[in-house]
Amino acid sequence: MIEPMDFLLWVRGTAFDVSLGIFVIGVVVRFFEIFSLGRAANFAEPRGTEFGPGMRTILTRNIPEAGTFKRQPLTVIAGYVFHIGLLISLFFFVPHIQLFAATFGFGWPGLPTPIVDAAAVLGIAGLLAVLWNRLTNPVMKLLSDKEDYLVWVLTFLPLLTGYLAYHRMVDPYPLILGLHILSIEFFLILFPFTKLMHTFTLFLARWYNGAMHGRRGVES
Amino acid sequence: MTDNSSTLGESLRRQGVTRRGFLKFCTATASMLALPAGMAPAVAAALEKARRPSVIWLSFQECTGCTESLTRSHAPTVENLLFDYISLDYHHTLQAASGAAAEAAREKAMHDNAGKYLLVVDGSIPLGHPGYSTIAGISNLQMLQETAAGAAAVIAVGTCAAFGGLPKAAPNPTGAVSVSDIITDKPIINVSGCPPIPSVITGVLAHYLTFDTLPELDQYGRPMAFFGTSIHDRCYRRPFYDKGLFAETFDDEGARKGWCLYKLGCKGPMAYNACATMKWNQGTSWPVESGHGCLGCSEPSFWDAGGFYKALSIPTGDISRTVGIAGAAGLAIGAAAVGLNRAAKSRAKQQHGTVTVDDLEKTS
Numbered sequence: 223m224i225e226p227m228d229f230l231l232w233v234r235g236t237a238f239d240v241s242l243g244i245f246v247i248g249v250v251v252r253f254f255e256i257f258s259l260g261r262a263a264n265f266a267e268p269r270g271t272e273f274g275p276g277m278r279t280i281l282t283r284n285i286p287e288a289g290t291f292k293r294q295p296l297t298v299i300a301g302y303v304f305h306i307g308l309l310i311s312l313f314f315f316v317p318h319i320q321l322f323a324a325t326f327g328f329g330w331p332g333l334p335t336p337i338v339d340a341a342a343v344l345g346i347a348g349l350l351a352v353l354w355n356r357l358t359n360p361v362m363k364l365l366s367d368k369e370d371y372l373v374w375v376l377t378f379l380p381l382l383t384g385y386l387a388y389h390r391m392v393d394p395y396p397l398i399l400g401l402h403i404l405s406i407e408f409f410l411i412l413f414p415f416t417k418l419m420h421t422f423t424l425f426l427a428r429w430y431n432g433a434m435h436g437r438r439g440v441e442s
Numbered sequence: 443m444t445d446n447s448s449t450l451g452e453s454l455r456r457q458g459v460t461r462r463g464f465l466k467f468c469t470a471t472a473s474m475l476a477l478p479a480g481m482a483p484a485v486a487a488a489l490e491k492a493r494r495p496s497v498i499w500l501s502f503q504e505c506t507g508c509t510e511s512l513t514r515s516h517a518p519t520v521e522n523l524l525f526d527y528i529s530l531d532y533h534h535t536l537q538a539a540s541g542a543a544a545e546a547a548r549e550k551a552m553h554d555n556a557g558k559y560l561l562v563v564d565g566s567i568p569l570g571h572p573g574y575s576t577i578a579g580i581s582n583l584q585m586l587q588e589t590a591a592g593a594a595a596v597i598a599v600g601t602c603a604a605f606g607g608l609p610k611a612a613p614n615p616t617g618a619v620s621v622s623d624i625i626t627d628k629p630i631i632n633v634s635g636c637p638p639i640p641s642v643i644t645g646v647l648a649h650y651l652t653f654d655t656l657p658e659l660d661q662y663g664r665p666m667a668f669f670g671t672s673i674h675d676r677c678y679r680r681p682f683y684d685k686g687l688f689a690e691t692f693d694d695e696g697a698r699k700g701w702c703l704y705k706l707g708c709k710g711p712m713a714y715n716a717c718a719t720m721k722w723n724q725g726t727s728w729p730v731e732s733g734h735g736c737l738g739c740s741e742p743s744f745w746d747a748g749g750f751y752k753a754l755s756i757p758t759g760d761i762s763r764t765v766g767i768a769g770a771a772g773l774a775i776g777a778a779a780v781g782l783n784r785a786a787k788s789r790a791k792q793q794h795g796t797v798t799v800d801d802l803e804k805t806s
């Protein structure tokens with residue numbers, strides 16, 4: 223029988239070290255992969271600069287394009303709601319900040335827990351909405367493959383188990399806290415090898431888009 | 443040594459406990475055991491008639507903290523008298539006899555009360571080598587097995603007896619194990635805590651005397667009445683946790699205002715014990731009230747569950763080191779992969795020759 227305290231000790235110990243190790247190695251290697259692909263020499267005369275427009279695009283792409291919003295309002299709204307809920311619960315909840323502080327040597331102030339709690343609920347609701355959209359919208363459904371659902375589950379479980387742990391809805395507590403940390407370990411392990419990598423690569427992609435347009439002297 | 447014929451009621455009266463004082467104790471016991479208030483008279487009636495149980499107390503790899511906890515009550519209370527009342531036939535710290543005489547007392551009690559005595563154990567049992575801990579030349583393992591054989595039930599007092607405790611902390615040099623790792627054919631009640639709260643022991647004894655049965659136990663064999671809720675769920679600082687107000691150090695403004703001790707390493711969220719409600723030292727205070735986080739001392743493995751002053755959300759390993767090593771490994775693997783790629787690319791470039799139509803015709 224796996225007993226909850228041993229389970230919690232294992233996920234807080236060996237399992238966390240292993241999954242964090244895989245995460246860091248995976249992300250670094252993926253970056254090497256992307257950068258070492260390089261860019262083919264472009265012999266055309268540049269009509270503008272690359273850097274500025276690249277950086278600007280990283281920011282401007284945060285605002286959804288009007289056409290997309292009209293066609294897919296749910297994707298846009300639920301997408302934002304869940305990302306914001308996720309980021310607030312991950313980066314502004316005091317127990318989480320304790321972990322970052324222990325890792326990097328510095329922390330930052332957290333938000334009052336009721337706000338984090340509300341963000342967690344929004345995050346969960348947002349994720350359910352995007353899933354519903356994916357399942358009911360015929361185009362979305364056709365475009366989705368197994369990885370999309372996997373990535374959804376990997377993101378959903380930490381939020382759900384965190385919420386259950388905080389509200390102490392599962393007894394004994396070491397079991398649900400252990401499941402929360404385990405769900406994060408799955409997330410960490412698969413992160414570099416799935417679409418979750420977009421958390422980092424989106425900045426590269428946006429910059430590249432903006433830079434290419436800048437070089438051609440057009441707006442991105 | 444003992445006169446097992448008088449009842450608890452008679453004995454208490456002899457010691458000057460009034461009927462009123464006795465009933466008050468019964469009401470408190472009923473509520474402590476989470477029994478409905480109407481049960482108090484039944485508890486009184488049962489305790490009144492209860493016969494002195496013979497108790498054998500064995501101490502193995504322990505620090506005597508548990509015995510200290512149980513005997514350090516300042517004012518004589520009914521709980522005390524109840525504790526005095528049991529026929530403690532063997533307890534090598536408390537008894538006057540020693541050596542052969544002490545062992546003879548143990549054997550006599552085992553013989554006279556075969557199948558009926560209660561066995562109380564504190565301390566863990568070393569399996570690494572029988573010589574690590576012996577009493578009168580008898581190894582702890584042998585003494586436990588021998589004495590448990592005729593016991594009605596075993597009460598494992600303290601986290602060492604219940605779960606292995608500090609002697610079991612990595613790397614567990616003596617091969618320490620708990621009572622339940624060895625005794626599997628007797629009812630066992632684990633009264634964990636390092637040390638356990640004295641009233642929890644008397645509560646368990648009162649329950650046993652009243653009902654002649656064991657109380658309801660949780661998955662770790664602990665009485666639900668005392669270990670059913672967590673420290674965190676009963677902590678008076680909980681509103682501060684819920685608001686996100688934390689003391690950062692032991693003497694900052696937050697600490698003075700009584701804010702939550704989570705950041706200072708409080709393990710209350712994972713600890714199941716009665717400290718927050720029953721408190722210590724006759725209800726004077728308890729660790730969190732005195733400004734120190736809970737260590738989770740009633741939980742299995744609390745001794746290996748990370749630093750006492752590190753928040754519960756922080757993993758137990760050295761995560762900065764893990765990130766550093768993994769980062770370096772990632773750089774090395776990445777650089778090697780890029781190198782291999784480059785080499786393959788340039789080899790391909792070198793081998794790249796021009797092919798004419800004639801060449802193609804030749805090979806086909």
Ligand code: HEM
Binds near residue numbers: 311338339386
């Ligand atoms: C993808 C990353 C993570 C997400 C999305 C996440 C999400 C959450 C959420 C939503 C809550 C509940 C907050 C509330 O309702 O107020 C929570 C609580 C918690 N999380 Fe996480 N979490 C993550 C990573 C981690 C990690 C890495 C750890 C530690 C190893 C951790 C430890 C905790 C703890 C200790 C709690 C508090 C539970 C309680 O109050 O009893 N979380 N998390």
Ligand code: SF4
Binds near residue numbers: 680702703
């Ligand atoms: S002091 Fe400890 S037990 Fe009390 S609320 Fe804070 S974390 Fe929970």
Ligand code: SF4
Binds near residue numbers: 636
């Ligand atoms: S507050 Fe926690 S560490 Fe302290 S005695 Fe109680 S359970 Fe043990």
